[in-house]
Each structure stands twice: as structure tokens, then as C-alpha cells.
Amino acid sequence: MTLKEIAKIAGVSTTTVSYVLNDSKKVSDEVKDKVMHIVQEANYQPNRIARSLRVNRTRTIGVMAEDITFPSTMRIIEGIDRFAEQNNYNIILNSLGFSDKLRHHYEDIHLYKNKIDNALGILISLQVDGIIYIGMHDRDVSGAIHTDKPLVYTYCYTNDPKDYTVTYDNQIAYDMTRYLIEKGHKKIGIISGPINSTPSHKRLIGYQSALNDAGITLNLEYIQVGNWSYEFGYSASQKLLLMEERPTAIFALNDYMAMGAINAAMDMGLNIPEDLSVVGFDNIDMGKYTRPGLTTIDMPLEEMGRVSAEIIANLSADIVDEKRDYIFPCTIVERKTVRVF
Amino acid sequence: MTLKEIAKIAGVSTTTVSYVLNDSKKVSDEVKDKVMHIVQEANYQPNRIARSLRVNRTRTIGVMAEDITFPSTMRIIEGIDRFAEQNNYNIILNSLGFSDKLRHHYEDIHLYKNKIDNALGILISLQVDGIIYIGMHDRDVSGAIHTDKPLVYTYCYTNDPKDYTVTYDNQIAYDMTRYLIEKGHKKIGIISGPINSTPSHKRLIGYQSALNDAGITLNLEYIQVGNWSYEFGYSASQKLLLMEERPTAIFALNDYMAMGAINAAMDMGLNIPEDLSVVGFDNIDMGKYTRPGLTTIDMPLEEMGRVSAEIIANLSADIVDEKRDYIFPCTIVERKTVRVF
DNA sequence: CTGAAAGCGCTTACAG
């Protein structure tokens, strides 16, 4: 069934049918009703491919995800989808499948140039209105993509101030440290990702500032720098707990490391939170179900996705926006891994 | 940049350019080289929208997911994506967002008819070559979708034998029960989903058959029927553990209930697996990190996704396939929650 | 308020 056939049945021109379908010009109610009736009857769905070709716009957002199996990626896509649904956009999903090969080499974005270029070519040929690049880990992906299309990076960033970027605010690390201090903790260990990672860096600064503002002197031994993995969390926790003056609380900079930290403590016969408090970062699903429930930090990932999509929509409608960096605040989710003194 | 412009620069017809681009007819090497050179130079990407309109095929698979934030959904999409990447297909993703509203009303598929119909209309208008419907829970979704397009249901099923369906084999419940028996367990409790759910039903049969084959008489009190939730797992576990002759092992029919079961036991002061063995079903990520690691059942979700996509590809290429139901075997993933007697 | 006609960027049957 095509618009032409509808027109024929209705005894009007295709022009008219198009007008009523898109409500783009005044059409008499009589004609409108007749056409709509036939459209419903036939359960006619206009061919959006044809429309797209004609108007040179697809209302399609290309989503390039480094790894769709990451929980953070999913929540971001969920947010994009929410926007898409409400605004008559569609999502073309392209997974780069990084995690298979990239484990613990997150920084080597250039190794994957080919894969990205290939995906970009596909998205371009599909005439997407814009592209959202979703990192699997918050890090510098400068130069990952070159295109004239509207483009936004989310859950990652670039060093080009002209790129659109949507992320969360690492300032929460300050708040979390302060939260621990307010609960009576003074000896706070921290398990961090690589020091050359910007989020690690920013969070470490938050941690130190909070300590400083509370008049607590920094103990450098309390800072364990590693690689984001469960295993590192485990070993770093052991090291911390074997110290003379062991911390009463550990702030792990992601939840996997927090799990490792907790399990190391438990394996040493310590109870959580009685003997050790542990907090994480990311609010992965797991933290809800573990014993005890993990106190951690939630990022507004759905909102980040929604806004990314909105930026694409605006940009492709030539609504200019001078703001390039969108940063959303995080929140502390309180569960059971923190002891109050 | 269009094919026409390429043709002009190369001094040949658009016909010829199209032939070399698609390798669809013999073209002299000389002309071919010239054209390809210009194509590379210009970094030209053919407009697939135009192509799709012309050939009436988009090489696009519409993926309708009841909830993309479910871990199972992600793994299935990952599998679809893998096929897509290797076979030059693309994915249009449509999330129904069921989990927001449907919690614990999984069976009421008809409540969501509108939402599904709407999504279907979009996918049709986008001229997808076929549709994969991904359930968020393995259950009957008969009549969810009516379309002439190639359609496969995965991680759910219908009562229409003409529908294409790809699922996993619940037979593994027999194997898991037997595994427990082989480890020396005779008193095995089971925490099940709703009895009117087919997977519950099938798994319960597997459990009973294994018991029967081992000459263990069934204790009906050991069968707790509930609703798949963590909370139910918790309360059912309590009930089981308060019995005179309490089970030495609990088989929870999903991992969330298994977590609930474990936590209930721990809250009663029991140790896992010394005092109680617990196994789950689903192999959600969490089970890897909890203490102790959860022994559970893994479904080949990526493979299910891959095959779903392959069915669509075949169907839309008019390759007929009499097989309608694809069923894949599951595997037991052994971790630390089972005690050996 | 309505319609005839051109054209979006491709592919392909046909002719040479």
C-alpha cells in the first residue's frame, strides 16, 4: 500500500494525501476525513525511507557504543530511547564490542580506529541525523570520530572544546568523602583507577580536598592506585587492612573494586560494616543485592542519554547551542556498608 | 557527494559507477580502478536510504525489546549485533520500557498491546527486513505482534506453531538437580516462579524427574512457588529453613531468588555452603562477585540472538526454513555455593 | 483549498 494508492481510492492527488498525513497545509475537513478513513481502513504506514530520501532527514540517531553489555551503556541507551520515543526519533545501534579485546587497555583508543571508522561509514551511509558515541569507561577518546554530522560524546570526553560532551560531575567524590567523615571516619583508604585517568584524578582531588577541609592530614599510604578491576580492589584492600593503622573506611572508586575490597576484608575475617566500612562508585545493580547492600554513588545515566539525544535533535534542526559540555550531578545512595561511630 | 557526481568526475555513467560499487556486473579493470580511486579520494559513502528505496530492502533488523536494561536483553542484542556486523545488517532498536510498569505483571501482555502496535508501526514504516521480539522474561506472548514481515520471538514464546521462536532448553533443571544429588544432597528445596509460567513448570518437572530417577521421594513442602523476586526468594528460603527437616540445598529458579535465599540463610546465621547449598538460574553478572560465588545456570543468550538474526536474514532472502522452534542447551556454571558431602 | 510535476539518490532491465 502506497500513498499513491490511497490517493487513488480517495479520488484526490498524492499531494493532498501527503498534506493531510503531515498536517502540513490546510485541507478541507471533508477531504481530510475521507483520506484518514481510508488510511485507517488500510492500516497504511507511510514509507519513511522514501520520505527520508526526499526531505534529506531521517529522524534517526546513530548510537555507537563501545560496549553495549556494560550496565552504564544500557542505562544511557534507555535515556536516548526515551527521548526518541517522545520525539519521533529512531535509534540505529552499533556496538563496537570493545570489551572483548580492550580489557584493561581502555586508553588505547587508537587501536580501534578502524573499527570506529567502519561503524562511522555505516552510520553515514544510513544518513543518520547525528551520532552519539557512548564510552564504556569515562576517559579521553579524542579524535575517535571525525564527521560533519552532529556528534556528542557521552560517558567519555575529548580534548577538543568544540566537541559536544555529556558527563557527570566527579565532585561527588568530595561529598562522599565528607559523608564518611561525618559518620565519624578519619582513617579513610581509597582505591583508585589508573592515575592517568581523568576521573581517577578528579575523584582523588575531591577526596583530598574533603580531608583537608575537615582538617585531616593526608596519609599517602592510604591511596592505592590500580586498574578498576575486582582483583585490584581485592589486593589493594588486603594491603590497606594489613597496615599498622588500618583504615576504618575504604572508598573504592568503582563498585567492582568495592566488591573486591569487601571480599578481601571478609576473607580476613572482618565484618562489614562493623570492622570496616566500604563505599563504591557507579551504583551497579549488584550492589543492591549483596550482603550488606553497598553504599555507593549513582550517576544520572538515563538523563545523560536523554540530553545527548536532545542535543542531536537541536543540532540537526539548526538550533545552535553554545554550550558544549553538559555535566550532571551524582547522588549518594545509602545502603548498609558504612558504620556510624 | 552523490553517485552522479562520482560518475561525472570519472567520465562514466551512473550505471557503471553503481556496477563497480556493488560488483554486480563485469566492468573493465581500467574503469573500475578509475572509479574506485575517485570514490576513495572523495571518501564517498553511497546513500543507503536511496538504495533501500530502490531495491525495497533495507538490510535492517527491527529489534523490539520489552526492556533493554535487562541483562538478558543486552546479551541477546549483542548476539544480534555480531551477526549484523558480519553480514552487513543494521539494527534499529526499539525499547518497550515494560519494566517500569509491568513489574510482577509479566503475564499481562495484552495490557501493552498499544505500545507494541505503535512500535510495530514505526518499524514497518522504517521498512525493516524483519523483527526480533525480545521478551524480558521467558513467557507466553501469543498474539503480541501481527505482521507479514519475518518475525522471531526470542526469550519468550507463543502458542502458534507457525511462529519462529528461539529459546533455551529447560532440561537443564533436570541436570542441575542431578548435579546436586551427585554432590550428596537428598533434601533439595526448590524456589520457583509462578506455577502458570511455562519455564517454572518445565523446570519443576525436571527437578521432580531427577529426584525420581535417583529414587528420592518428593517432599511437596520443599516446593515453594512464588514470583521470581528477590523478596520472594528471601521469604521462601526462610520458610524452608524453619522446617523440621530442612533442606541441605536450595535450587532457586532464578538468580535473584537465589540471592534472596542466600541472604535469608545468612541472616539466620547459617553459612553458605557449609550449612546450606544454593544454586540459581540465569547466570547474571552479580553471581560472579558475591560471597561465595553463586553456582548457577547459563543460557547461550548471544547465540540465541545470533540465530534470531540469521533466521530473519534467511527469511527475507526467501530461504525457507521449516524449522520453527530453535532450542539451545544451557550449561551449569560451577562456583562456590554447593557443598560436597 | 487542490493538483501536476519535478526530484531526492540510487538500481537495473534493456539496448547497443
Add this chain to the structure above:
DNA sequence: CTGAAAGCGCTTACAG
């Protein structure tokens, strides 16, 4: 081996 031309299903400037 190569090209002129029709047509996929829409939208829209233009004319009436």
C-alpha cells in the same frame, strides 16, 4: 563492456 532512462514512494514549490 557501457549507457540512457525509468522508477522506488514520498514532499513541496508553483500554479490555479
